[in-house]
Amino acid sequence: MKIIVNKIDLSVPDQLKSLSLLNYLRDVLGLMGTKYGCGQGLCGACTVHLDGQAVRSCQTLLEEIDGQAVTTIEGLSVNGLHPLQKAWIRNAVPQCGYCQSGQLMSASALLRENNQPSKAEIREAMSGNLCRCGTYPKIEAAINEVVRGKE
Amino acid sequence: MVHSLKDMSLSRRRFLNATGWSTVGITFLSSCSSILPALPSTSDPVAENALYWFQLLPLGKVKFFCPRIEMGQGVTIGLSQIVAEELNVDFTDVECLTASTDQVPPFKMTVGSEGINKFWQPVAYGAAHMREALRGRASNIAGVEAETVNDDNNGFKLSDGDKIFYRDLVSDEPFFLKDTDMEENQNVELYSLQNSRKHHHVGHNRISSTMKSIVTGAEIYARDFKIPDMLFGHFFRPPALGANIKKINLNNIENIEGVIRVEKQIEKNVVAIVAKDPISLRLAVKEINVIWQLSRINTTELLERIDVNKVIKNNDLEHILVNKIDNKEFARNSKVIKSSYSTPYMAHASMETRAATAWVRQGKVEIWCGSQDPFFVQNRVAKLFGNDLQDVVVHSLRVGGGFGGRVLCQPAEEAALLSKLVGKPVKVEWQREDEFQNNYFQPPYSHLIEASVRSDGSIDYWQHDFASSPIITGPIPKSIAWVVDSFKADEGTARGSLNPYNITNQRVRYSDIRTEVPIGAWRGLGSAPNCFAIESMMDELAHKVEIDPLDFRLQNLSSDHVRLKNVLITLGKMISGLQKTHLPEKAIERDHGYGVACSIYKNQTPVAVAAEVDIDHSEQTIFIRKINCVQDCGTIINPQQVESQIMGNLVWGCSMAMKERITFEEGRVVENNFDGYQILRHDECPEMSIEMIKSKQPATGVGEAALAPVAAAVANAVFNATGKRVRNLPITYDDLL
């Protein structure tokens, strides 16, 4: 089977097909930006894009995504920073930072689908991503800046 | 080049002093220090340590070995701003990194929101000495008196207008301070602490370059750390407190390729595996069955042991904090209220689960991990192997959320044991379930408060008894715990238990009862549970005499708390509309209400909070609509970072108020992942309005301050909305039925 990760075609040997996408990214490809938080689809730390949609990589098996394209935080923006990444820095959103690649992947998937989300839509779309440091208000502010075109 | 210390071999006695346990009162044990277990580092910084924190690099950048661990509280940003202020450089010229244990003298564990409060001055002192030593060099090179060498951006300006940049003052080797530099210049000026001076960094927002590595996924946490030839280890950790291995079934482990070692010592409760890659390791872990004998530890029985009513009955309230009962006769028209409050066991639930890599070779140990106390990790590993301290080096990585839960870093010891067995670097990663089951907890609290209030609103009597478990001394090993407990009242358990009000007749007593459950620091220690009880009772009293709850607090506030008074008045302005429409005596079935609460964190940082809640009966939910918060933390180095800390505390407080609870069954933590242990989610996060008082007073802690009053403010708001008083956390809709 084959998958595409951050625009690079990769062929996955049979014995790795049963791995979760999270373990494949971290343990095989060494892409450490995608984080483990719960391993059960409960926290969102491992969020990546699968054909542009936000998915929990810990709950996604490689064999289920044959031929699909995966984007991780490392591939979120190829030329410079994504507007959301810039807004995140400007607002100093991250505290410990551990949840933030997942937060950014969820936020960027939301904006891809709906570039003018309402406050309620933002809160709903982001509610699968836990942050123990409590950065939610700043995440909302940063997304709003991008939505309102400050960037 | 690393500037190594002249004297790394601290003697055991000096170690005791250096770690500060003398202040906790166990120096008398120093005579038997060789058998004393490793203890967390608790001594405050001293000026001489600052010698080792700075280097000037050949390109004129300043390397700052920060004596604090960064876990999101922003301390490295604030302290770097101090360095920039003292050295007249741009913020980006300060390269801040956390020192390894062999690069600087031991520094105090990063806890208690002390990073700015206790380290501003020593950091400023060291950086200012660096500046003056460089000024001396510049004056030598230019052949002029040092007095004529004036400050300039990134260097100096001579009276003839010529500039000497820092980079002109270093050769190929980095420049660092010598003891004599400090001796020569005892009265060095600390620019960052001079209020009259125009500050270029203090008081301004600065964005650390780490932000970029975080948002691009490049920041390395302990789990992300890699080293060539690294192997992967796993310990089968007890699935329950007090569990013992009954039987081990290795099944077909030898058929799994990549397994390098299986270590099995039933009598020590040890089963561990080392494999060459994480994939084989996971297969091997699945293959082995370990059958455990669980224990009888369960929540009901534990909570009975710390039930304050039982403790009172047994005459067992060992510590008395205040005892001034002048007049037991209350005024005739006083109204007496007696209420019990409780908070449950809670977990840190940091988003990063802990991990560590260790490499044991030729008698030396090297560790890479994220811990709030790398010197404690160093010590524990040294004890484990009987090594000298200088043979163990701990390198610190950014911690993905500490909140007190990372003073210990258990996988560091696990990885070291395995690395010693296999002679290669080994990484051990904890899973989420390990994290919930195997770390220490916030202890439950049980309170009983009896108080009486006159019709004019003055409180004439306050008797507060509570029971919980020791927190600060919680992690010390059993072997010495009984000695410590015999003479030590745990200050962490008592934190925040003295109310800020002027009450003539008062008694506050407590007991810190050790149980089988491991206990340690959790954000704010006792401050949030204690404030919940005190500020709930204040609301009950205010309601009894039909006085606005904020006015009631102002009326009773003791006159020394001028700053808290100011904070409450400021909060009053923010919520004046609510005060008019939500009179306390009409607190019934409105389905929207507000409540206030306040506290002074560590007697330093006054905070007041007003929470607004909505009750939705059709959905059966309680929703926190908004939190208003006013805080006075003295001088603010970086407003953006302080605001982040306040927000983080408010979110945590809402989470504690509405969601968090750990329970035990047969020693197992029932809530061992985020389905069971719920923390506040984004769609439950209230709107926030935050005001930081402008002040030139010394900076005080912000990392835990705003948490304390939140839960009480929420419970008081629920009362205001429904007329139902909820006295046990977490608050659920069912409490209203």
Ligand code: FES
């Ligand atoms: S690690 Fe995948 S959702 Fe938590």
Ligand code: FES
């Ligand atoms: S920034 Fe620490 S968990 Fe979100």
